[in-house]
Amino acid sequence: MIRDYFRVLIVDLATGKGKVSTVPGRDEVAGGSGLGALLFTKFAKADGPWDDPEQPLIFAIGPLTGYFPLMSKTVAAFKSPYHDQYAESHAGGRSALALRFADLDALVLTGQAPRPSALVVGSRHLELKDVHYLRGLDVQESGKLLRRMFKGSGHRSILRIGPAGEQKCAMAGINVDTYRHFGRLGGGGALGAKNLKAIAIIGDGSFPLMEGKDYPKLFEAVYKKLTATDMMQKYHNLGTPVNVAVLNELKAMPWRNLQATTDPNVSGITGERFAETALLRNAACAGCPVGCIHIGFSREKFQADYRYFYRQVSYDHEPIFATGSMLGVTDCFAVLDIIDVVEQLGLDVMSTGVALAWATEALEKGVVTEKETLLPLKFGQNRVYEEAVRHLAFGVNDFYRLLGQGTLKAAAHYGGADFACVLGQEMAGYATGEVYFASQALGLRHSHLDSAGYSYDQKHKDKEVGKAVDFLMADEASRAFLTSMVACLFARGVYNEELLAECLKVVGYGALADTIDAVSRNIQKLRWQTRLATGFNPASVSIPKRFTEVTTWKGKVDGEFLAELKNAYARRLLELGAEAPAKVPNG
Numbered sequence: 001m002i003r004d005y006f007r008v009l010i011v012d013l014a015t016g017k018g019k020v021s022t023v024p025g026r027d028e029v030a031g032g033s034g035l036g037a038l039l040f041t042k043f044a045k046a047d048g049p050w051d052d053p054e055q056p057l058i059f060a061i062g063p064l065t066g067y068f069p070l071m072s073k074t075v076a077a078f079k080s081p082y083h084d085q086y087a088e089s090h091a092g093g094r095s096a097l098a099l100r101f102a103d104l105d106a107l108v109l110t111g112q113a114p115r116p117s118a119l120v121v122g123s124r125h126l127e128l129k130d131v132h133y134l135r136g137l138d139v140q141e142s143g144k145l146l147r148r149m150f151k152g153s154g155h156r157s158i159l160r161i162g163p164a165g166e167q168k169c170a171m172a173g174i175n176v177d178t179y180r181h182f183g184r185l186g187g188g189g190a191l192g193a194k195n196l197k198a199i200a201i202i203g204d205g206s207f208p209l210m211e212g213k214d215y216p217k218l219f220e221a222v223y224k225k226l227t228a229t230d231m232m233q234k235y236h237n238l239g240t241p242v243n244v245a246v247l248n249e250l251k252a253m254p255w256r257n258l259q260a261t262t263d264p265n266v267s268g269i270t271g272e273r274f275a276e277t278a279l280l281r282n283a284a285c286a287g288c289p290v291g292c293i294h295i296g297f298s299r300e301k302f303q304a305d306y307r308y309f310y311r312q313v314s315y316d317h318e319p320i321f322a323t324g325s326m327l328g329v330t331d332c333f334a335v336l337d338i339i340d341v342v343e344q345l346g347l348d349v350m351s352t353g354v355a356l357a358w359a360t361e362a363l364e365k366g367v368v369t370e371k372e373t374l375l376p377l378k379f380g381q382n383r384v385y386e387e388a389v390r391h392l393a394f395g396v397n398d399f400y401r402l403l404g405q406g407t408l409k410a411a412a413h414y415g416g417a418d419f420a421c422v423l424g425q426e427m428a429g430y431a432t433g434e435v436y437f438a439s440q441a442l443g444l445r446h447s448h449l450d451s452a453g454y455s456y457d458q459k460h461k462d463k464e465v466g467k468a469v470d471f472l473m474a475d476e477a478s479r480a481f482l483t484s485m486v487a488c489l490f491a492r493g494v495y496n497e498e499l500l501a502e503c504l505k506v507v508g509y510g511a512l513a514d515t516i517d518a519v520s521r522n523i524q525k526l527r528w529q530t531r532l533a534t535g536f537n538p539a540s541v542s543i544p545k546r547f548t549e550v551t552t553w554k555g556k557v558d559g560e561f562l563a564e565l566k567n568a569y570a571r572r573l574l575e576l577g578a579e580a581p582a583k584v585p586n587g
């Protein structure tokens with residue numbers, strides 16, 4: 001099973017036929033993020049449009065998937081409907097382990113299915129199934145039917161899109177096993193453009209574990225670190241929503257389209273409030289003993305005498321920020337109701353909340369009217385937002401169709417770019433200061449997890465541009481290696497370089513273990529060169545004025561420092577892009 005090449009299934013959706021190919025490069029790109037970029041360079045037309053049927057949609061796992069806990073992510077790589085450039089999106093759930101059991105390091109989809117279809121792949125199975133009857137169904141309804149159609153519960157992973165993905169909306173995500181998502185940068189639109197409603201990965205094979213005592217001994221040590229120390233406790237206990245109160249206290253929580261960074265009404269949406277009143281249970285990605293997924297409930301009275309219809313809804317810091325503080329909604333059940341609608345329609349919750357926050361302020365300021373919004377959007381009005389989410393998912397008029405392509409696209413048409421909370425894409429739930437704003441605006445995925453800019457802001461008051469940029473570049477390289485291992489980034493404190501080297505050695509990837517630094521930098525370079533080749537120009541990124549109006553624990557954001565930081569970071573990325581090409585194998 002340990003192989004120094006990648007075993008990749010390439011499926012042409014136009015014909016429904018596939019072939020398994022061996023792709024060299026384990027020692028150069030490792031897997032996950034590195035493998036996604038490598039396959040993209042092989043299969044994509046860098047300058048072709050994102051919805052050209054030949055553009056690939058890639059799913060890749062890492063060398064430690066299935067061997068160690070929390071190696072739980074799958075990396076999706078594709079040309080994004082959001083910015084028409086190279087994009088990566090990561091999701092947990094069962095997809096990574098299912099791919100491992102299907103004996104695949106990656107799945108590459110090219111072409112377009114002739115009819116609305118579901119793709120089924122396993123270790124000995126490939127089928128493109130006509131599922132036109134699922135068209136238009138929401139994520140929950142289609143999930144129920146797909147689970148009945150494709151047996152193998154436990155070893156099976158089901159990826160699906162909702163109506164937003166079918167509309168090719170740039171804010172549509174891919175739902176993975178109900179509670180996880182390839183959320184950002186429009187993966188759902190990319191799947192919709194391929195006429196695929198769903199992918200079922202059937203983990204119907206098996207793989208041997210390492211013989212001898214070294215592997216079980218190391219596994220146990222890792223497992224203990226994850227479960228018997230307090231390193232992962234916060235994720236299990238309150239989960240990421242623990243951050244809501246902390247960031248609010250720090251003046252780093254975005255409120256009402258980032259018009260404020262703290263609010264006394266936070267108590268209705270803190271992690272503590274959710275856990276005490278709305279939490280039903282915890283869940284976990286396959287192979288994870290931490291279980292950070294927190295599931296609450298949303299209920300609706302359908303009859304007198306206290307008869308309720310209810311749905312289980314997962315929540316995290318980011319969905320709470322996007323549909324709670326950003327929209328001025330301060331009741332945890334009202335937040336869960338909005339998240340539920342977003343989930344069912346298959347939108348990315350962060351992009352949706354931030355876009356609707358901009359639309360609300362645009363309406364308040366008269367930049368748009370109710371003729372465009374069709375609704376009296378108002379901060380705090382959760383029921384109105386539920387309706388607005390539907391309008392966005394279905395693209396009911398020009399305004400919502402444009403907004404669904406990105407807040408700045410709508411602002412370019414209607415005005416209001418100054419207060420669009422966009423940093424490469426709609427912001428994440430951290431208003432920590434200049435370093436974070438520059439890091440999301442220029443990060444490869446425009447994700448708060450590309451590098452720890454949000455943490456740097458919380459620890460440094462100095463304004464040394466060079467020092468901050470050095471930190472962002474180095475931190476990004478080490479995270480690129482972690483995401484090439486497909487480690488859950490919550491475990492980054494546990495899986496340091498030394499432990500990763502031990503894990504790689506024990507499963508038989510000694511060469512990779514000995515070259516982590518060089519491979520990390522190679523992957524970082526490969527990803528950036530791939531992104532730049534698809535048209536990204538870091539020097540042309542501008543950060544909207546709203547981010548300079550923010551007050552954090554450090555005081556008012558320093559616009560000059562922010563601009564210098566952004567320019568210096570952009571220069572470094574362009575220098576990296578201009579270096580000799582990243583090392584990739586021939587063949």
Ligand code: SF4
Nearest residue numbers: 092284285288292488
């Ligand atoms: S910590 Fe959470 S997100 Fe990470 S693998 Fe475990 S359950 Fe999944």
